[in-house]
Amino acid sequence: MNAIEVINVHKSYEEVEAVRGVHFQVKQGELFGLIGPDGAGKTTLMRAICTLLNPDQGRILVQGMDTQKEIAAIRSILGYMPQQFSLYQDLSVEQNLRFFADLFQVSAEERQRRMEQLYRFSRLGPFKKRPAGALSGGMKQKLALSCALIHTPQVLVLDEPTYGVDPVSRSEFWEILQNIRRDGTTILVSTAYMDEADLCDRVALMHLGKVITLDSPANLKKNFKYPLYRIRGKDLRTLQKFFQQLSVVNTTQLFGDALHVTFREEPQESDWNRWQQQSEGNLQQWEPQQPSIEDVFLSHMS
Amino acid sequence: MKERNISVKTNGLTRRFGNFTAVDGVSIEVYEQEIFGFLGANGAGKTTLIRMLCGLLLPTEGEAYVAGYDVYREVEQIKRHIGYMSQRFSLYNDLTPSENIEFYGGIYGLTDEEIKHRKQELLSQVGLEEYADKLTRELPLGFKQRLALGCALLHNPPIVFLDEPTSGVDPEARREFWDLIHRTAAQGKTVFVTTHFMEEAEYCHRVMMMQEGKVIALDTPGRLKERYQKSTMQEVFVALEKTVREQNRKDKAV
Structure with a gap:
């Protein structure tokens, strides 16, 4: 029972x-x-x-x-x-x-x-x-x-x-x-x-x-659908706007002192280098991120 | 570095209730356009401090100037220069957002013309234009919180105090609220905010942590994490809280 x-x-x-x-x-x-x-x-x-x-x-x-x-x-x-x-x-x-x-x-x-x-x-x-x-x-x-x-x-x-x-x-x-x-x-x-x-x-x-x-x-x-990256930069809110306008980007969310960005397809090293230039050095660090429950929650809301 | 104007200054600010000291010798300087976070366990003295700075409670000792006005002698001036959103924000559930704004406009002594003008501005600023004529009770909590902030900003004060504005709010609505806080600060306002969500502490320019009425840490989130060698503010908070609790236990044992 x-x-x-x-x-x-x-x-x-x-x-x-x-x-x-x-x-x-x-x-x-x-x-x-x-x-x-x-x-x-x-x-x-x-x-x-x-x-x-x-x-x-x-x-x-x-x-x-x-x-x-x-x-x-x-x-x-x-x-x-x-x-x-x-x-x-x-x-x-x-x-x-x-x-x-x-x-x-x-x-x-x-x-x-x-x-x-x-x-x-x-x-x-x-x-x-x-x-x-x-x-x-x-x-x-x-x-x-x-x-x-x-x-x-x-x-x-x-x-x-x-x-x-x-x-x-x-x-x-x-x-x-x-x-x-x-x-x-x-x-x-x-x-x-x-x-x-x-x-x-x-x-x-x-x-x-x-x-x-x-x-x-x-x-x-485990069932999180998209590639997720943790991204850091000099000015996160400006960086968030930058990523929001990229067509390959699905969602962007602030997580404390970093951004969590989900992509429609896995970004390549050349993409990151280009984005670093386009953001005028604002983009400083990126690494694949294990999704948290908060990521799961937010992905279902958007 | 650019000269920064001081928005709020306190010196040895203290408040006792009987033999209990709720706020104990707090000295801080907060700058214009700063988002300044108050952290601390329940009962650490955050709300008491905010109430003194809002002119709602007289200090027992010490000095405090808010927008240049003395909290002892210039309470009316202070009230005109600050907005306050309390833990239990006082919106009228039976009124629409539009009517709530009109009501508060009346209280703040705005003219009809000013109210009309500010209302449109605020409803769009907090993203509630579509909901202006719904009953407030029917709005989700996150919307009410934004409306409450709108009401606190109605008379265009240079300083706003937000006491746990995001408690009980889901992760998405919390982010929307913080976007709003950042836009508010970017418009030139000083924002004081208390929160129990430690990732929100990261969104502040500087944070102050209180324990038993005293300031036990005050710096940018980045420097606090560096100093305590932690990767998140959550870890800084837990570490500080535990260290100070231990210390107090030892002091009491002695």
Whole structure:
């Protein structure tokens, strides 16, 4: 049995077709990533999986149970962290956890055991008396995650859990996710950070309400269609314009201090030399580049 | 080298909340037309610093001049010379982009004629002409962010502060937003920007990294990478953050 089974799901809001025939499965114990531009339908789909809205068409099964029929049973085995997770700002870390434990009817004994565990891996133990409102952004996200985990769910759904979180806290957050997964929990997570997508077992890229590609990060990168080069120069933005107007160039994207350029056909040494001259020495370095998930994402958008 | 005009200058700028020091003795000089990045972990003091420079929060100590105006005594002047886009930008979802611009134009005290003129200019600048009359709530996040920047630029301020403008935005929309930032700077504006995307730090002319209210590094991305012998700003950030955290742990242990 798959942990999540999304079967030809459609959902519209008034005139907007948010989800237009989505079909995929998340396996038991899988860490599954959802990426896509804003408005792709990720949040709508996640809410439907969490029994919070009904699809217009199609079905969703969570651990074999229908999200439109077995709502209570699904909620008892599911943890959900929405984009705007409501922590009680005036309550302490500990009180927030207790509140969510009560909400999910976790027994006192189980609660104690689970809280100790959650403090350990979230490293929130030393802050248990601090009001949630006084935590830093990264710590708030960890507390929100802990609250979603208090009832030891079999399936965890996280909607952009690292929104606005700094790089170090983000990597700590993902270490926690990897640990939870090791315990057997299935995780479905959406993110705008492509380095996070790379840490998933499989990734679905959604666009305009549909899944346009779905595979492991390694396969997504392997199946990248075009020759990709990493290019550096004196003035990248001018260099980008230069490459954009070449007919052999497919796309150009800024990647930090370099350009990633995809070509319709493999450029030759003579091409590079000519371009170096034509750009008046602006072009300084070029080398073949292994595509990242971000390259994959951008290639599907253009 | 060409003489560069200073746009923002601070000296020992400090802000305390009770016994917590959010910003601790920050001294910086930022030049006109510069894209100046603020980096740091959550809670490092970036937003507090921006709020002081925008005249929204009084410092506890130290000096700061924004466009030549004193943050203690010339707050009204400062507000006229800066644009501010907050983390939760305040657009009216029930209004169209066109109406949002008119509304902010009114707040900034522009005349009807000026608003009409600026509106066209801004909508084309941020690439939202086709969406001028849709409801703002129906726009994708990336579009809203561009509109929010447009509203912050409405009164044509020489300095803009952007607080995490690209959080939650997908890779493509982030690049479009950064194109817009570069065009804005090229028009002569000074841009302050905070971000958690370290590849975006590479797009800044200079970046400053804060930790626990203090400036722990300030230079061009190229020189920072050289100094710490890292190939990306992500690695510089992680290395700096870890070193300083370790140091603090030792200090506290002593």
